[in-house]
Amino acid sequence: DEEKVKYLAPDKYWETDSAVIKEKAKDLKTPKQIYNFVTSYLVYNENKLNSASIERLGALSAFNSPKEAVCMEFSDLFIALSRSAGIPAREVVGYAYTQNTRLRPLSFAAQGDLLHAWPEYWDDTFGWVQVDPTWASTSGGLDYFNKLDFNHITLVQRGLSSTNPVPAGAFKKIGDSQKKDVEVAFAQELPQITATPEIELQASDNIISGIPTKVKATVKNIGSTSVIGESLMLTANRLKITSENPINLPLLPPFSNKQFTYDLESKSSLKKFQDTLILSFGDTETAKNIEIIPFYYLVMSPKFLVVSSGVVLVVASGLVLYSKLHKKRVKIFRDFL
Template sequence: LINNNLIFTKEELGESGISISFGKEQIYNFNLLYHLKNSNLFPVKTEIALPPSTNYQDVQIFSIEPNPQNVTRDIDGNWLAQYILAPGKKIDITVNGKAKIWLNPRKEQLSDTELKEYVKEQPYWETNKKEIKDLALKLKTPYAIYQYVVNTLTYDYNRVQENQPRVGAYGVLKNPSSAVCLEFTDLFIAIARAAGIPAREVNGFAFTQNSKERPLSLVKDILHAWPEYYDNELQGWIMIDPTWGNTTGGVDYFYTLDFDHFAFAIKGISSTYPIPAGGYKISDNAIGKDIDVKFGDNFAAQAQSLIISEDFAKGYFPGLNPQGNIFIKNNGQIISLPQEIVITTGFLQPLSQKIYLRAIPPFGFTKIPIKFKKPSFLTNKTETVRIAINDSYIAKKIRITPFILNQWTILGGTIFVSVIIGISFAIYKTGNLSFFRRKR
């Protein structure tokens, strides 16, 4: 860069051409279609993967039709919408939202225990094979591994048309001239993990105007696969694209990616799950287009919206543990931030509890069991349980009543005494117990 002018040499242009990204972010509008079918004779619980917020992107979910039972967040950060399908049931699910893609990733600190999960062997990531181990010992760094994958494999455009099965890292080493994006990704991850570098797979939408230079080969919809590795110094996941590094003739997809990679699903704990949007097809619509992603021009800030509820009983007996559940539902369009729930009471112990609340995806909820210590046997008081998250709170009054003073105990005792009095009166009137005896 000289006087705000970008200068390239003839040699640089001859090797790879120029790829320039302007700005700090890109906005996409998306409409996704998922197809689910239960062919069993019994109900099944299943789930779909929604595009999640990551350290490279923010996602807003405006609608999910039909509404899921819940939306949870797994270890990799995927948003999984859960459904229960009746026997023979078939449903089409539509998801509408927006995404903002960042050029530079945000930090995401992971513990050593968490990172150990991302150096394990998985199907297609054969870290224990001798050939993979030897490459790991030789290459050692993420950049060296990236360069090796880019320069060793050859993209096979015919395999995309033939829809051939995934062969994995070890398989593509045997036939490096026939690779698609999955094999470029698998080989990088396998060598990186064997070298002790945490790595995982990303599946998603990739914007391309040239299917030869930037091919898409994951499924029939416009989907792509690329790896990311964890950088301890930068404290975050770093996405790279060895496939496009190969097919563009040397454009750098290691040090700087672009705005063209929109993640739908992340595979780290498993090499085969979850399935990204576009992969939920059944025989009725196997060739249909389920992915609609377009450029957007507005990404309005959204405030988180959490709804608190509980299921505590109205009354409890002393000598037993008062307990119930708190439900926190994300009623907004963005993932909620991790935060604390504060529970306070007047006399029930503990008087104050702080519970860490993990992030909840849009349309999701979490259930938290709460338990107090046993009050003394003669306790006869009304307690107010207050549950607060930031500036929002609810209060629930519960009554602690000794067994002998409980309204149902009193009512039952009254009925019992009345029955005894009635029987006694009947006996007195007849003068004997003959009406209890069976006639012979």
């Protein structure tokens, strides 16, 4: 809630504290009502596109002069009315692809680059929702409230300030103010869509029976599209898996990876036996053979005997040395007396 309050404040071009804005906002309770009002009340002024520079009027001036609007005024008025009505809102500036500049015009001037501005409002269910009242008005009523198209490409979002950050194209050297810097090109061929998961199982070759152990599982998506609604599952014949299994992965984005740890247990046994761990994710599987050995195998192993002998030798040497030093100290003490 504290975060959302930041997007209700007035600013230079969002005069939510204006009496006329407040009064109008009382009649408009929902984002849809505000959107409908802005699209029908403001009139897009195509003549302003012929100007060397387009002055931004702000919400209040747009409200008072509805026939002087371009995309900035449509956005500013929507944001100001929304904020005044208690609905968090902010501005988006970006590139909008259009094949018909009369029906879907661009009018945000960034020193030589012609971009587009549109607002977005906060919805407690869907988060930030982008709408375009400008194109809804100029296109004669196309629905840009319920289904904004993919022709809108965000460059910056303005919420805490109505002027910052500035978009791409606004950073220019002196003398290059009319130079076009923002170039957007579209792929001629779409890449082949692939969802290619890879899985890896990291586990010791030997497990001591009766002692809990852990194994690590990694799942990677090396494809170009997300893997949706799959589960990572570990199976074994004799080992008991005590951690969560299967593990549901609602979404694994392209070129991402996730790592998980499984807890395993085995019953105490006096015999050595083998088991096979099988890790599966969708149609992908990998397996690893595990040998479960009794604890006494560890005690009788050559390495353990060598280490144990070394420890015994060190301890014995220490005791002998301590005994000699102790006797020497006792003799010195007696001679002193």
